[in-house]
Amino acid sequence: MRKLHRRLLGWGASALLVAALAVVAAGCGGSSSSSSSEKTTGTSESGLPTSIGKGEGTLNLIEWPYYSDPAFAKTFTKQTGCVIHRKDAGSSNQMVALMRAGGGGGGGQWDLVSASGDASLRLIKGGDVQAVNVNLIPNWKNFIPIFKSPAHNTVDGVHYGISLQWGPNVLLYNHTKVKPGPTKWNALYDPKYKGQITVPNNPIQIADGAFYLMHTKPSLGITDPYELNKEQFDATVNLLKQQRKLVKLYWNYDTDGRAAFANGDVSLGAIWPVDTLALQDKKVPVTEVIPSEGATGWADTWMLAKKAPHPNCAYLWMKYVTTPKVQAQQALIFGETPVNPKACSFMDAEQAGSCAKYHLNEPLSYYDTIKFWKTPIADCGNGQNDCMDYNAWQKAWTQITG
């Protein structure tokens, strides 16, 4: 019995070893061959479709929860026959992870992703999305000019998606606890509010610190909070390390930040208008303000996956959601602002005064006060590759919060 036992062990061990080696070899071989066969980014204009064919009957979306709300998606399905299957993502990172699963490019499963500006350049650089012919989207030419070819979804004149909606990152406070209400971002750096502050747990949040320094420390010479050289970056990281001592919660999902406000754990912080609406719906005494300096903001883009299995339905969807009426519907459901100004009258028709409330009727100069999220890269347009890239931002963010 004992002998048998020992023999078995020996046999098992050698089998294990062989199998493990086989796996390792297979793993190495597999991954190296796949990386060599992948195409580099930068699809030429000539590769673009010139017309939208018949819908394939299915459309798979990675989206911010309910970005294909039945309120307007039902009509789309009726008109085009494209049945929508959606995957709700809770964060930009989750979106990028989903798009990169299954070999990247949406894995041959996903057609479109509603990427925000902190994700879109990552998807473009990673080769996960493909160029889009904007001429197939009739409403594109009506967009507010800055959303036609914004830096977060257009690279070297190539469009990798169609702008959708945008919103500011607002300062939210509990007006029964924070009196008088803050009007400037310095409230989030004020030791008076120690242990009552919440900010997003997202490396792009470093831009909020840079935005604050841009207005309070002009000597640093920050002009764009997403393009920071080493000195500007270090100053910002230092500021945020100080802020950490005041922060109660770095929220991962905006619903976590929301819960902290609702449960009284925090009384002021940076969050999104959709959360303000949800909290006010629940009668939580909160007030939202865009501080006098302006704000950072996010702008979402429907981006076409590189391996999109249903490109026609995807184009039909981009065409549909940019029409004024659907733009207005979506804006009011989420508390965000359309990129198509023609939506204004539809918004007012549905909810009087909402066009002005969501700043859709502002002059172009208004957009100078909003600094839209974009993934930081080393090449920040000054000819020198001396800006801190997203990798550095991510590392610093771990140092700040970890």
Place this chain on the structure above:
Amino acid sequence: MADLAEAGRPPIRAARLRLSAALWRRPWLKASLLLAPPVIAFAVIYLGSLAALFISAFWQVDSFTGKVVHTWTFDNFKTLWEDHTYWRIAGRTIGMAAAVTVTDAVLAFPLAYFMARVAPSRTRAAIFVLVLLPLWSSYLVRIYSWRTILAKNGALNWVLNGLGLPDANIAYTNWAMWIVFSYVWLPFMILPVYAALERIPQNYIEASGDLGARGWRTFRSVILPLALPGIVAGSIFTFSLTLGDFITPALVGGAGSSFIGNVVEEQIGINGNLPFAAAFATVPVVVMAVYLVIAKRLGAFEAL
């Protein structure tokens, strides 16, 4: 097939007989065939993924395209070693795992002792159900409910205020994590400790008494040493489960409560930096390996 048919028997039956005879003559072959599928599955799925993890820790990510570059480098480990942020996070993770393990051991022992040696069988069954009941509901739901309990407007402060005490500000702190971890992993400590205590023969305790030992002495010299393998076995669960968790820190932890798992999740989710995540993930693997060696010395695997 031809020579089988010549033997004058139905071929399938003959083959079967031959096979069984061959297996009977070589018992090791029979055992090997039986064991091969699980062993291979174990090797491929478990050891294979560990090997892949370790290998990718030596690769790097191109910061421009976000793609993994297959060149061998120690850079990931160098960063981990030089940046004290990662020391802090690893220390917090291991410290919390240790604190939760001790807490659970202290909480589980009296209950397990009561179940194993004092309670009548019906009470024992009832306690069993109560211990296992939380496992019927989602782990996530239980964490969320703790968040509600510990919140400023939550049940805990409501009770404290009712007793005339001030608010306990433990929402989104490491204390909150400690409480929640100790709660969610407690059943995994109770069960092995119970099993160990139940196996102690009653006559050992009687013998100890006959030799003049009082309760405390019997506990220290007889019960505790015999229960120790059970405690160590339970601690493997509580320690490793805490070590690998990232949901609890994300949901009930506050500023400065990141675990190794959170960094891994961020590195993959935000950066797509799988190699760095893999490098950091080797830390808990090493910690667990050391822990298991110690546990084996203490005889934990006899109590599993």
